[in-house]
Amino acid sequence: MSDLPPTRAPVQPPVSPPPTFTHVPQGAQSWLLGRREDARLVTGAGRYVGDLKVAGCLDAAFVRSRVAHGRLLAVDTGAAAEIDGVVGVWSAADMGDELPVVPSFTPGSADEERQRPALAVDRVRYVGEPVAVIVGTDRYVAEDGADAVRVDIDPLPVLVDPGQAAASSTWLFDGVDNVADEMEFGEPVDDEVWQRAAVVVEGAYRQPRLAPTPMEPRAILAVPELDGRVTIWVSHQAPHRLQKDLATALQLDVERIRVRVPDSGGAFGSKSGTFPEYLSVVRLALRLGRPVRWIEDRAETLSGATHGRGQNQRVRIAADEDGRMLALALEVDADVGGYPIAGFVAAETGLAAAGPYLTPKVHARVRTVVTNTTPTAPYRGAGRPEQVYAVERTVDLLARRLGMDPAELRRRNFIPPEAFPYEAPTGRRYDSGQYALALDKALELVDYGYWREEQRRRRRSDTERALGIGLCSFAERSGLEQAPMAHEWASLDVTPDGRVVARIGTCSTGQSHETVFPELVAHTLGIPAQCVSLIEGDTDEVVQGIGTFGSRSMQAGGSALHQAALELIEEAKRRAVRMGCAEPDVGYADGTVSAGERSWTLGDLATASPEPLRVEGVYDNAAAFPFGTYVAVVEVDPELGNVRVLRLVAIDDCGVAVDPEIVEDQTIGAIVQGIGQALYEEMPYDNQGTPQADGLLGYLLPTIGELPPLTLDTTVTPNPNTALGAKGAGEAGCIGTPPAIVNAVIDALGQSVAGTDIGGVQLPLTPETCWRAAAGQEVGAR
């Protein structure tokens, strides 16, 4: 299947579901734009949760804690309830026995000792935690109500740093300390290894908290139906998990709940959870018997939703005099915020510890620690950017220590292609890789020799701005290793008129499934793409599903659809046999089964028998390991500390790209977020646990004006475990970009900026940070 067309053929109007295109100018119709979803999305005809019109719909607003840690003494809702248009106001006390608790992501784990109620009960643990919910006739009224609620909190000591929180005698949860989990990967490295090694380097890094900032923050609309069921319209990545969690938390039959995902304004990993606000909204819709909607706004989401990253890291690497890595030890204190809802993110950092490097001894120790900050959860990359950043900066330290070219050092240590499948000491099986190939291609495309020469020339000059070249080589994981999450469900139905309806358990939040999956199915079946439509994101239509996260959609969902299509071909042939054809004579091509003189289209076969022509199944798919090398060339104005990225070359290998254009678009998006992490983004907290940004004027995102010249290219190492050969794509850009840029800035500013092994510059590289570094001042050391 690696012979898929490199570019999309024009497709006819989508068959289903029927979007409203009537007002869309013909020139902007989707089959001219390329993606089926584009016309409605770029003309404002998309239907997001906020666009759905439901008669009698109420709006919810939340009162959130402004105190990071304290005893919740009283919530006075009296004045709020008096406001004209306010339908009801509830604190945890008002909810009583009906107060839902967020189901643990890993039932039975230690997380259940630190339960997260839908509304704070007797303690608040971060600024932004929901304390009360107001339902009103519109959002204005609901916010007026939220304004009128009086909350009395007796402050407790505040912990904002995970290291400090782990050691503190102030515990966020009565009876259990602040270390939610401790994980180890690989065997501890003997002291002797460190002592005998020719070189040992050590680095300490801080991963700031990032706000995922999809264009559309969280959004949910719960509609009680006349038949006693409830329809949940929600912008979500994993509707089936949400359905199950809602059933658990609200003690409802799963069958009563229909979760539907309309158009979505992005997620970046941040919409896979079962959020406390969602539990309150559904609970109140059911209690009131009226539709209730909650659309999170930008001010809320920056501290009320979830954050990504947030780790304190320490990395040690031992190497011989030729730079061959002997041992790598990684220690992580992962800041999981007020409630430990997603410790698996930090586990990924530990599992991946040594990345693409052949290192005989690897050990990672990861602690997840609760603090008085917004809970952390997956954000694009989810554990991999953290690991890659820590290791890639330390590899550069090693190169500097050895006086070796950082590219050559990496090349010497890569797991060689013939070593795959490779069992890493941390207990992970890497499927395939040609790491040196990607590195070499990156160096060639950036013209590494030219820039090194230019760097030398500038260093000789007194007047020109410092130039630096930074590398990042990485291997990441796509799809999931854990058994149930490695599956995906798919079905194909042939309608009597010969069209094919595909259903899949993934759920697009902007990954172009609506275009790519029908094309994939059509290609496998040999029929025109316009004959295939896709249904996903609806738990009534799609009987089971895992969802879209971890770059799994094409690798797992696409593979499932591909296999289902192959099974459909077999089923079609069996039908022909049942109609009297001799099995050896039956062939299939281009949507038609033929045997001698006789032939049937898929539609013919669907009408020939009362039994529907359909296949469905759950298909298993192992995790895969995409990889790549990124190179950044930067120029630094040492007077002001401004970093200008002159070039960014990204070589990615995600196996076979089924739709290269869409992979490239997702890579660019991820790169921009990587640039954000490197240079702009951070949610800072003060010592009182107050987030220091409440809007996008304070929390800076890169815009099109910050986009440097990009060169994207690929190497292709097919996934050996799937017929498509596809590995995951979509997250690599934010994994490879930050270390490449930071290593380049350090390379520009010179040896002293890396300082001692411990310390050196820390993310994000703000002008002030770089100015201090250039001026030889202490920067971010700890």
Next chain:
Amino acid sequence: MKPAPFDYAAPAELTDAVTALAERPETARVLAGGQSLVLDMHYRRERPALLVDINNVRGLDVITVDGHTLRIGALARHRAFETPTVAPAALGRLLSRVSPYIAHPPVRARGTMAGSLAWANPVSEWCATAVALDAGIELTGPLGRRRVPAGDFFVGPFRTARQPAEILTSVLLPLLPGQVGVGFCEQRRTHASFAQVAAVAVLTLRDGVIAEARLGLAGAADRPVRAHDAERHLVGREAEPEVFAQAGELAAAGSDPLAEPHAGVEYRRHVVGVLVRRALAQAREDSNGNYGDEGRDRHEGREAR
């Protein structure tokens, strides 16, 4: 992010607007471009009981030359200053150099210069420009019109000499002769962010010697300020790099910036010095007739972001 309830009036006559405002001055706000006010209302940091929208008032968007003065109406949008022809000679060059640094195009299409002055953000580009040029700020209230010099108008962060019942109706900028050189440098983190520091430089040169110097600074104090020490140092000296550097050091030493999460006091003070020096160098080039990109570091905008 929905505002608290408020009343709304949108009179067509200035007198009606003034009257509406005078009825409850302490709780009313004037709406022009709304690019800061409406945002703060959404956050409920501002809760006016009455919003007096002046967008229907005729004639307030006019920009006219009146003798040696450019008179800018309260509804002239930032975007109007993007082309140098908005004002004769050096003033047009300066305004068109400054305006692209204000936020991003949608904000510039709505927001107004007068509104920026009335809002008085200490990092505002127009506020620094106004103090550099000794702008006249014309206020209309129940008792008539009065004019306040920019140097007296800004009294603190987001605080001005405007009385609650007054509307800032016009900004008066002195025209600058063609041979005057102008420069503008800004340090900001992204193209759409607020300035951390910005510097406006206006130089009058005679035979290479500085006859007059004006320096307006944003982000150097709790309000827009002129760098008087640096200006005094410049006058009578040759327009040379080391003189500019000395002026920068004086401006930095005289500055008293506020801290913010990503720019501490020390850094901001340092940046004042660098930007003053660079803006002066730009102004000298500009004075030499190198108006276009050749005379400037083409990347200055990006570099100094």
